Amino acid sequence: MKISVNKVVHEVDVDPATPILWVVREQLGLNGTKFGCGIGQCGACTVQLDGNAVRSCLTPIQQAVDKEITTIEGIAPSESELHLIQQAWIDEQVPQCGYCQSGQLMSAHALLTTNPNPSDEDIDLAMSGNICRCGMYSRVRKGIKRAAVAMNNSATTKIMNDEEMD
Numbered sequence: 110m111k112i113s114v115n116k117v118v119h120e121v122d123v124d125p126a127t128p129i130l131w132v133v134r135e136q137l138g139l140n141g142t143k144f145g146c147g148i149g150q151c152g153a154c155t156v157q158l159d160g161n162a163v164r165s166c167l168t169p170i171q172q173a174v175d176k177e178i179t180t181i182e183g184i185a186p187s188e189s190e191l192h193l194i195q196q197a198w199i200d201e202q203v204p205q206c207g208y209c210q211s212g213q214l215m216s217a218h219a220l221l222t223t224n225p226n227p228s229d230e231d232i233d234l235a236m237s238g239n240i241c242r243c244g245m246y247s248r249v250r251k252g253i254k255r256a257a258v259a260m261n262n263s264a265t266t267k268i269m270n271d272e273e274m275d
Contacts, residue, residue: 112173114139115183125171129163130154132170133180141181141211145240152239155212156180162219162235181211184218193263194218197256205243213239217253225261227253 111120114137121136133139133156142165145153149164156165157179158172184192191199194217204210213236220227220235227235232253241249 110170110174112170112178113176114178115180116177121170123170126169128166129156129158129168129170129173129178130165133165133178139180139182143208143211145208145212150238150240151209152212152216153209155215155239157215157219160219160222162216179215181214184214192218193259194221194252194256197252197259201248201252201255203245203248203252205241205245209239209241213241213249217249217256221253221257221260225257227257 110123110125111118112132113119114133119137121132123132123136130142130144133142134144142156143153144166145151147166149167152164154164154166155162157163157177158168159176160179185195186192194214198204198210198214203213216236216239220232224231224235229250232250236246236249236253239249
């Protein structure tokens with residue numbers, strides 16, 4: 110079957126019930142998506158399917174046909190540049206052990222894509238189910254807020270630059 114991962118089409122020969130997690134990790138070598146609990150409770154395996162955060166350990170690859178899978182490797186603008194949310198994570202010193210971070214970042218990215226100015230309640234709701242064994246929840250919230258400001262400023266700058274070109 111053909112799937113699109115990080116805007117690259119791949120042909121994979123797997124059972125249609127195989128979870129997305131194992132396809133991206135074992136078939137495509139994208140190891141940023143982590144295996145945590147295997148039952149969709151911890152969030153470490155979170156990827157985006159057409160922009161929505163999903164637990165890749167539970168989502169069969171057949172559900173990804175004709176959709177776009179985005180992994181942590183696919184959110185940065187380039188290999189040498191971080192996404193603004195990744196930079197915010199560093200600036201707020203969110204990572205501790207780091208195991209949950211790709212899932213946390215993917216959930217946060219999906220939130221900010223649909224809600225550029227989330228409230229604390231919006232953040233808590235979007236991030237529920239993403240477990241951090243190190244307890245960095247307040248830093249995650251700060252990282253999301255910092256990223257929201259940076260992304261909004263970036264969008265405003267782009268609009269201003271586009272207007273100057275007209």
